[in-house]
Every structure is written in C-alpha cells, then in structure tokens.
Amino acid sequence: MRVSCRLYVEVTDPEDLLTLDFNALPQPLFVMGGGSNLLFTGDFPGTVLRMANQGRSVMPGSTGHLVVRVAAGVVFDDFCAWAAAEGLWGPENLSLIPGEVGASAVQNIGAYGVEAKDIIDTVHAFDRQERRFVDIPSADCGYGYRTSLFKTDWKGRYIIIAVTFRLSTVPQPKLDYGGVRKAIERRIEGMGSETYATLGLLEGGAHLWEGRRSQSDRRVSDPIPSIPDENLTPQFIRDTIIGIREQKLPDPKEIGSAGSFFCNPVIDREHFERIVSIAKAENGPDYEVPHYDVGEKVKVPAAWMIDQCGFKGMRLGGAQVYPKQPLVIVNATGAATPEEIVALERRVIGTIREKYGIELHPEVEHV
Numbered sequence: 001m002r003v004s005c006r007l008y009v010e011v012t013d014p015e016d017l018l019t020l021d022f023n024a025l026p027q028p029l030f031v032m033g034g035g036s037n038l039l040f041t042g043d044f045p046g047t048v049l050r051m052a053n054q055g056r057s058v059m060p061g062s063t064g065h066l067v068v069r070v071a072a073g074v075v076f077d078d079f080c081a082w083a084a085a086e087g088l089w090g091p092e093n094l095s096l097i098p099g100e101v102g103a104s105a106v107q108n109i110g111a112y113g114v115e116a117k118d119i120i121d122t123v124h125a126f127d128r129q130e131r132r133f134v135d136i137p138s139a140d141c142g143y144g145y146r147t148s149l150f151k152t153d154w155k156g157r158y159i160i161i162a163v164t165f166r167l168s169t170v171p172q173p174k175l176d177y178g179g180v181r182k183a184i185e186r187r188i189e190g191m192g193s194e195t196y197a198t199l200g201l202l203e204g205g206a207h208l209w210e211g212r213r214s215q216s217d218r219r220v221s222d223p224i225p226s227i228p229d230e231n232l233t234p235q236f237i238r239d240t241i242i243g244i245r246e247q248k249l250p251d252p253k254e255i256g257s258a259g260s261f262f263c264n265p266v267i268d269r270e271h272f273e274r275i276v277s278i279a280k281a282e283n284g285p286d287y288e289v290p291h292y293d294v295g296e297k298v299k300v301p302a303a304w305m306i307d308q309c310g311f312k313g314m315r316l317g318g319a320q321v322y323p324k325q326p327l328v329i330v331n332a333t334g335a336a337t338p339e340e341i342v343a344l345e346r347r348v349i350g351t352i353r354e355k356y357g358i359e360l361h362p363e364v365e366h367v
C-alpha cells in the first residue's frame with residue numbers, strides 16, 4: 001500500500017541547509033536515508049527530508065590506511081563496491097546492505113561480524129540547533145548494536161551530510177562470523193583449480209599480495225587447500241557475502257521488506273538456560289540452541305525463536321514472515337497494509353514473550 005507525506009525535500013547541496021527555513025516546512029520533520037529500514041504506518045503529516053548529495057574524496061591516512069569522505073546520499077553498497085574494487089579493506093562484510101551512507105552512521109548497520117562504527121572515522125553533520133556544520137568523531141556518537149546517539153538523545157538535531165571512513169590498505173579479513181569462512185571455502189572448492197589459479201591464489205599469485213607471502217610452489221593440479229587468510233581479496237569476500245545474502249534475504253527489487261525486522265535480544269545466562277531447557281524438551285536432549293556470548297550475557301538469534309514458534313512463512317493479509325529468513329517480514333503481495341505488518345509483528349512479539357519470556361524489539365523504525 002502506498003503512503004504519502006505532506007512535503008518531500010531532497011537536498012543535493014549541503015550548503016542549502018544553511019539557508020533552508022526549517023520553520024516554514026510542514027512539521028514534524030523526518031530525515032530519511034534510503035528508507036530501507038523504515039515502516040511508515042500511515043500518511044506522514046510533515047516533511048520528509050532526504051540528503052541526496054553524491055561524491056567521495058580520498059585522502060591519505062595513517063600508515064596502512066586511507067580515509068575517504070563519502071556523501072550521505074551515496075548508496076552504501078556502491079561505496080562497498082568501490083572499496084572492494086580498489087582493494088581496500090573494511091566494508092566488504094557489509095556488502096549488499098540496502099540504504100545510504102548517511103543512514104549507515106545513524107543505524108550503525110552491521111553484518112557478518114562487522115559494524116559501520118568499526119570503519120567510521122568522523123560523521124559530518126549539519127547541527128540544526130546551532131545552524132552550522134560540525135564534525136563528530138566516531139567515538140562520540142554513542143555507537144552500540146544498531147544504535148547511536150543520532151537515534152536517541154540527538155534525534156532530530158543533526159542532519160548527516162557525509163561520513164569519513166577509515167579503510168585499510170593491508171589485508172584484514174574478518175571471517176569468523178557464522179558461515180563466512182565455510183562459504184569462502186565452499187566457493188573456492190566449487191571453482192576448480194583453474195579459476196583458483198586465475199585468482200592469483202596459486203603459484204605466482206603471491207606477487208598480488210605485495211610480498212606478504214613467499215612464492216608458492218603449488219601446481220594447478222594439486223588439491224585445493226583451505227585458503228590462507230592473507231591471500232583473500234576484499235572483492236572475493238564481498239562476492240561471497242553477496243552470495244550468502246542473496247540466498248536467504250529477499251531482493252528489495254523484487255519483494256518489499258525492511259531487512260531484519262527485529263533486533264537479536266541479549267539476555268542473562270540464567271534466562272538462556274531456561275530457553276535451552278525449553279528447546280531440549282521440544283527438540284531432544286542433544287539439541288543445541290544457537291547463540292553468541294556477549295561478555296557475561298548471551299545473544300539469542302530472534303530468527304531462531306521465530307522459527308521455533310512456527311512462524312516461518314506465516315501470512316497475515318499481504319504481510320509474511322519470510323520463509324528463508326524469518327527475521328524478515330515481507331510485503332509478499334506488494335499490497336500489504338501497514339496494519340497487517342504491525343499485526344504480524346505483534347503476533348510474533350506476543351508469542352515469543354509467552355514462550356520464552358523475551359520481549360523482542362523491532363529494528364525497523366516505525367514512522
């Protein structure tokens with residue numbers, strides 16, 4: 001279903017923010033990125049403002065790094081694609097996340113063991129309160145799991161105009177999240193030795209890595225070994241991540257969604273043990289509940305709980321719990337109403353509260 005706003009403003013030159021009369025705009029004002037993590041629950045009575053500025057500038061950084069300032073309106077994945085093509089390390093695990101650069105710094109987007117905050121150096125913003133441009137170091141932005149001060153205490157105050165990222169020129173592969181390393185190994189196996197060689201991963205390939213490894217004496221006919229981390233390229237990792245995402249996440253061009261609908265909850269260990277007991281009672285004594293340790297606490301995948309509650313593929317009108325990744329609610333028919341999406345969301349939250357005593361919180365912002 002379509003919703004509309006009273007006024008939509010697209011800003012291509014940040015300097016225009018200095019002269020824009022914000023008080024003359026229909027209120028409230030909502031600053032939107034690509035809109036890929038939003039659920040409009042009805043018509044919006046005020047102004048939706050979107051930074052649509054483009055461009056990037058590269059500057060030298062400290063040894064082994066360079067910094068790149070990217071305009072807020074750049075599609076985040078275009079930035080990832082550029083970095084990978086240049087052989088720069090940092091955003092490759094964040095490949096194919098929908099949305100724009102400005103929003104990435106608000107939401108602290110994350111995937112496969114990397115968060116935007118890991119590569120953000122400085123956020124450049126227009127301060128509406130003081131009507132001037134400011135540079136905010138990443139450390140001051142209050143970054144946490146899918147959150148920042150831009151979403152909380154500072155909500156409405158800043159309009160992000162650009163983000164400076166700090167990228168590495170030396171290999172820094174991050175492969176330890178979930179199935180990333182396995183997917184890379186599987187991809188290499190599937191390629192066969194010939195392609196493996198053309199990637200520069202066999203004999204003679206070491207030169208690609210600027211002498212980090214001595215030349216290998218492997219032959220193309222030898223069995224394919226597990227790939228040494230230092231021989232990977234950002235492009236190879238990016239392509240692998242894209243492969244994983246395409247397998248389980250809906251393509252926004254084909255089916256509407258706002259990505260992960262819920263945040264993964266973090267609970268204390270005692271609570272987790274109660275969940276383990278429930279899961280073992282249902283699935284057998286050897287069953288293992290997927291989880292990640294976060295200090296003293298435990299993060300339990302919301303996708304797993306939603307799956308265990310039998311929601312996979314469940315429909316309510318045009319809204320559906322996506323069968324391949326139940327963390328995502330999709331607009332399956334293209335005609336789902338906001339009410340249907342919210343009703344399905346409530347049903348998921350209520351069932352999980354009842355079964356596991358956990359309150360799921362949406363990652364998607366409701367406007």
Ligand code: EPU
Nearest residue numbers: 111112113178259260262263264290301303304307326327
């Ligand atoms: N699982 C099931 N059943 C399923 C699917 C998953 O039991 O049908 C379990 C599996 O054990 C799996 C676990 O859930 O290992 C977690 O699944 P996965 O790693 O695929 O996703 P996630 O941890 O729930 C997070 C992010 C995603 C990001 C992936 C990969 C959140 C809310 N979501 O999901 O981000 O792509 O990790 O890093 O943190 C997004 O924010 O829009 C988004 C897609």
